[in-house]
Amino acid sequence: MTEGIYKEWPTDEHARWIKMGHFFGKTLMENVKGYAKEKITSNCSVEERLAAEKAISDTLYGFMMLLDGVIDSSIDKDHGVEFALIARVFDQNTREYLEEIELAPDGDGLCMGIHMWEDGEFE
Known part of the structure; x- marks a missing residue:
């Protein structure tokens, strides 16, 4: 398991x-992308399947651009907004939060990571 044991991070x-x-990234690829790929109709042509899979990948990359702050998110001429992606680690038994990590927009770059994740690299 690439995420390892949390206590050993x-x-x-x-x-x-x-x-x-x-x-x-692993969660995004396995659960979100996996879910979208399962929704592609089984009786489509190879070309249609490839086009659908590319659309899924492009959509996920666009979403990472939004979270990384690459996409302009001006509300009006005087105001902007940034969307934050926060990971909260919690104890499964007590539901107590143990740690909070902001992944975006002030992280290391989700747009860079997604290229690795698309290739199955999660380390």
């Missing part, structure tokens, strides 16, 4: 960010 703050970023 590195103690360095940046290394923990990287670990959580890759865990997010």
Whole structure:
């Protein structure tokens, strides 16, 4: 399991960010992309399947651009907004939060990570 045992994660703050970023990427690819791919009709042509899979990947990349702050998100001429992606680690038994890591927009770059995650690299 690439995410490892949480108690064994590195103690360095940046290394923990990287670990959580890759865990997010693994979750995104397996659950979100996996779900979308399952919704592609089974009787489509190879070309249609490839086009649908490319659309899924492009959509996920666009979403990472939004979270990384690459996409302009001006509300009006005087106001903007940034969307934050926060990972909260909690104890499964007590539901107590143990740690909070902001992955975006102030992270290491989800747009860079998604290229690795598309290739199945989560380390």
